[in-house]
Amino acid sequence: MLQSKILSKTAKEPPKDELSKNARLLEQAGFVQKVLAGVYNYLPLGIRVLHKIENIVRDEMSAISNEMFMPALQPKENWIATGRWQDMDVLFKIKSQHGFEYALGPTHEEIVAPAAKQAIQSYRDLPVSVFQIQTKFRDEPRAKSGLLRGREFRMKDMYSFHTDLADQDKYYETAIQAYKNIFGRVGLKSILTEASGGTFSRFSHEFQIEVPAGEDTIYICQSCGLAKNKEIFGDNTEKCNGCGKSDWRETQAAEVGNIFKLGTKYSKPFELKYLDQDGKEQDVLMGCYGLGTTRLMGVIAEICNDQNGLIWPEAVAPFQLHLLTLQAKDQGTREKISSEAEKLYENLQKQGIEVLLDTRDESAGVKFKDADLIGIPWRAVISEKTLAQNSVELKKRSETKTELVGLNKMVELFAQ
Amino acid sequence: MLQSKILSKTAKEPPKDELSKNARLLEQAGFVQKVLAGVYNYLPLGIRVLHKIENIVRDEMSAISNEMFMPALQPKENWIATGRWQDMDVLFKIKSQHGFEYALGPTHEEIVAPAAKQAIQSYRDLPVSVFQIQTKFRDEPRAKSGLLRGREFRMKDMYSFHTDLADQDKYYETAIQAYKNIFGRVGLKSILTEASGGTFSRFSHEFQIEVPAGEDTIYICQSCGLAKNKEIFGDNTEKCNGCGKSDWRETQAAEVGNIFKLGTKYSKPFELKYLDQDGKEQDVLMGCYGLGTTRLMGVIAEICNDQNGLIWPEAVAPFQLHLLTLQAKDQGTREKISSEAEKLYENLQKQGIEVLLDTRDESAGVKFKDADLIGIPWRAVISEKTLAQNSVELKKRSETKTELVGLNKMVELFAQ
Numbered sequence: 001m002l003q004s005k006i007l008s009k010t011a012k013e014p015p016k017d018e019l020s021k022n023a024r025l026l027e028q029a030g031f032v033q034k035v036l037a038g039v040y041n042y043l044p045l046g047i048r049v050l051h052k053i054e055n056i057v058r059d060e061m062s063a064i065s066n067e068m069f070m071p072a073l074q075p076k077e078n079w080i081a082t083g084r085w086q087d088m089d090v091l092f093k094i095k096s097q098h099g100f101e102y103a104l105g106p107t108h109e110e111i112v113a114p115a116a117k118q119a120i121q122s123y124r125d126l127p128v129s130v131f132q133i134q135t136k137f138r139d140e141p142r143a144k145s146g147l148l149r150g151r152e153f154r155m156k157d158m159y160s161f162h163t164d165l166a167d168q169d170k171y172y173e174t175a176i177q178a179y180k181n182i183f184g185r186v187g188l189k190s191i192l193t194e195a196s197g198g199t200f201s202r203f204s205h206e207f208q209i210e211v212p213a214g215e216d217t218i219y220i221c222q223s224c225g226l227a228k229n230k231e232i233f234g235d236n237t238e239k240c241n242g243c244g245k246s247d248w249r250e251t252q253a254a255e256v257g258n259i260f261k262l263g264t265k266y267s268k269p270f271e272l273k274y275l276d277q278d279g280k281e282q283d284v285l286m287g288c289y290g291l292g293t294t295r296l297m298g299v300i301a302e303i304c305n306d307q308n309g310l311i312w313p314e315a316v317a318p319f320q321l322h323l324l325t326l327q328a329k330d331q332g333t334r335e336k337i338s339s340e341a342e343k344l345y346e347n348l349q350k351q352g353i354e355v356l357l358d359t360r361d362e363s364a365g366v367k368f369k370d371a372d373l374i375g376i377p378w379r380a381v382i383s384e385k386t387l388a389q390n391s392v393e394l395k396k397r398s399e400t401k402t403e404l405v406g407l408n409k410m411v412e413l414f415a416q
Numbered sequence: 417m418l419q420s421k422i423l424s425k426t427a428k429e430p431p432k433d434e435l436s437k438n439a440r441l442l443e444q445a446g447f448v449q450k451v452l453a454g455v456y457n458y459l460p461l462g463i464r465v466l467h468k469i470e471n472i473v474r475d476e477m478s479a480i481s482n483e484m485f486m487p488a489l490q491p492k493e494n495w496i497a498t499g500r501w502q503d504m505d506v507l508f509k510i511k512s513q514h515g516f517e518y519a520l521g522p523t524h525e526e527i528v529a530p531a532a533k534q535a536i537q538s539y540r541d542l543p544v545s546v547f548q549i550q551t552k553f554r555d556e557p558r559a560k561s562g563l564l565r566g567r568e569f570r571m572k573d574m575y576s577f578h579t580d581l582a583d584q585d586k587y588y589e590t591a592i593q594a595y596k597n598i599f600g601r602v603g604l605k606s607i608l609t610e611a612s613g614g615t616f617s618r619f620s621h622e623f624q625i626e627v628p629a630g631e632d633t634i635y636i637c638q639s640c641g642l643a644k645n646k647e648i649f650g651d652n653t654e655k656c657n658g659c660g661k662s663d664w665r666e667t668q669a670a671e672v673g674n675i676f677k678l679g680t681k682y683s684k685p686f687e688l689k690y691l692d693q694d695g696k697e698q699d700v701l702m703g704c705y706g707l708g709t710t711r712l713m714g715v716i717a718e719i720c721n722d723q724n725g726l727i728w729p730e731a732v733a734p735f736q737l738h739l740l741t742l743q744a745k746d747q748g749t750r751e752k753i754s755s756e757a758e759k760l761y762e763n764l765q766k767q768g769i770e771v772l773l774d775t776r777d778e779s780a781g782v783k784f785k786d787a788d789l790i791g792i793p794w795r796a797v798i799s800e801k802t803l804a805q806n807s808v809e810l811k812k813r814s815e816t817k818t819e820l821v822g823l824n825k826m827v828e829l830f831a832q
Contacts, residue, residue, distance in 0.1 A: 006535075007531070036491055039489050044484050047484050047548075066417060066423065068462075070451075070458075071456065092512070094510050100452070115459075118424065119422075
């Protein structure tokens with residue numbers, strides 16, 4: 001992709017109206033742009049990161065479930081049926097000009113439970129699960145945390161359906177492993193955290209990432225690594241459910257995933273039942289499994305940076321390589337630099353290597369500063385000096401040392 | 417994918433509350449499920465078709481533009497600025513509990529024009545374009561056409577920015593070619609149709625697909641193939657802009673794409689300007705390029721079917737192959753059938769071949785009927801009879817003849 005065509009320019013300063021580190025970094029570097037508090041444009045650099053995150057999520061979820069897609073416009077009646085039309089304070093409500101009322105989906109239990117009725121009749125139809133990756137809406141009173149708390153945001157939500165608790169427990173463990181895989185692949189250390197469980201189970205589980213900007217206070221057992229959310233934590237004498245010890249460390253964390261056993265809370269209102277082996281009607285047990293993909297992008301930005309800007313983990317970086325040309329006084333040299341850069345750019349792309357090419361007529365200082373802000377894992381510079389040795393100057397974003405690499409070695413190096 | 421896990425079952429009859437052929441076919445076969453008039457769940461079969469369509473669109477658009485992602489929640493102020501808060505009758509308006517008012521995006525000129533200001537300052541920043549693939553909302557008075565007219569639907573929309581008309585015209589032709597590529601790849605014949613142009617140009621252009629359920633009446637020049645929408649068609653004596661002849665055929669068609677030159681209609685209200693080579697401020701010219709991806713899925717369903725159900729074109733089929741096992745009386749034979757089917761299923765998937773596996777304990781009649789409804793291009797049956805010859809019975813959905821193919825030949829056959 002050409003840096004001149006990404007409909008974003010880096011800014012000299014972080015935006016004055018953003019308090020959160022993730023929004024300050026992502027906006028200054030041109031990944032996102034604020035439309036309203038809690039509502040962002042994802043510019044070409046930003047959507048590439050989000051797609052990479054969502055593709056990892058899709059990949060891991062597809063191994064244990066099947067994808068579907070449910071609407072944002074949801075019938076008021078379904079929300080009345082579960083009591084959440086009144087009870088959920090962040091619910092956006094829409095009045096159509098044609099007499100209908102809709103909820104603008106913050107979650108999809110009210111859609112998936114009635115949807116499943118058509119497919120679930122007998123115990124033979126269970127267990128089954130579905131997931132989606134999708135935009136959600138919450139009428140948040142405050143939205144000052146950038147991508148960590150949006151009024152419009154993206155989530156993966158999965159719903160599972162079971163005959164009994166033992167079956168659900170088994171699936172729950174499968175989901176925990178899939179979540180661990182996801183966070184591992186994007187380059188983060190997730191902390192499985194017990195949180196309040198609601199009516200139908202003792203705990204729910206959150207996947208927390210330690211970060212100062214996180215809205216949750218959690219207590220990590222320093223002996224076995226299990227954690228508890230403050231909301232269910234007594235005091236430091238409390239025993240860990242994992243190892244029985246009482247050696248807690250308090251820290252701030254951001255919840256990036258939350259998994260729940262819902263019991264029959266949503267199957268009952270929609271009469272989602274199945275016939276058991278004796279031909280008797282039973283309520284279906286449900287589980288739900290959320291993972292905020294835009295929030296995850298925000299958390300990565302909060303963690304993966306230095307004083308000069310972002311440092312994307314390879315798996316979610318918008319590009320693998322940032323290729324920069326430097327100015328030269330002589331017209332012939334300028335043309336040589338351009339043509340060599342374009343040739344290399346084409347050759348790398350032919351091998352499926354993702355490259356952002358910056359041929360803008362700016363000083364080395366401006367271009368290096370922009371490259372640091374944007375935070376692509378590798379930077380390669382082509383200049384009069386490097387061309388004299390048929391080379392590029394290669395540098396890792398996270399390191400200071402540079403090395404000369406032959407122009408003809410680059411494809412081989414990055415194709416690995 | 418296992419047919420028992422797709423959270424959908426085929427229905428014996430088409431849904432009684434749907435009038436349109438596309439909704440009747442897609443619902444009966446379990447691709448979509450109606451949530452409200454004009455609002456659908458895309459079940460696992462359906463989202464696979466939609467993803468295939470959207471990936472073709474993304475691929476062709478990425479060759480001429482860069483992807484971004486804009487929000488559905490849009491500030492009222494932006495819509496006031498263009499006059500469309502009052503003028504657009506299908507606009508969903510949302511009142512937040514926190515004093516804000518939003519439009520729920522039916523289109524994104526009101527977002528992309530102000531967004532582009534940050535990136536466009538000089539003539540050197542132009543031309544540039546961005547596209548997105550995304551959910552849109554329209555408060556339609558009626559929604560009786562299934563996926564052809566939704567209250568919630570998916571679209572690709574692209575916006576381009578130019579210094580002058582000549583530059584815009586050049587890009588407009590590039591976009592027309594990209595659209596032709598897309599419709600060609602999904603297996604449809606698109607008709608480039610002149611339609612009313614609004615204030616800033618004589619015509620806009622629609623991409624129409626001939627189909628009886630289409631809401632548009634168009635006139636096709638039988639000499640050169642160019643078409644005109646009824647809204648700008650005089651009578652049969654009118655001369656064709658393409659070839660000068662007057663040899664028109666009237667037909668019904670569905671508009672699946674629409675491209676517009678917007679002039680300065682949206683750049684003026686947001687003061688989207690650039691400095692020209694003389695340092696003088698000029699208004700940016702804009703173009704917009706829409707393509708309805710869910711509507712396209714509906715049109716394909718309208719066209720690609722027979723009396724037994726859907727017949728998906730290969731490029732957008734949910735799977736390449738539908739693999740069915742038949743019942744057998746003998747327990748040992750049943751197990752042999754299952755294990756051979758699963759082995760073949762695994763081997764095909766390892767080669768990246770997409771297979772829907774139906775091992776349900778249903779009669780041959782039920783399974784064949786379901787396979788016809790679902791409309792996967794190829795059907796392979798494993799039964800006691802075929803196994804006696806170490807074979808599957810292979811049949812193309814669009815043909816009646818069957819042939820025995822060796823179990824060990826299947827991977828090779830489909831890997832091509």
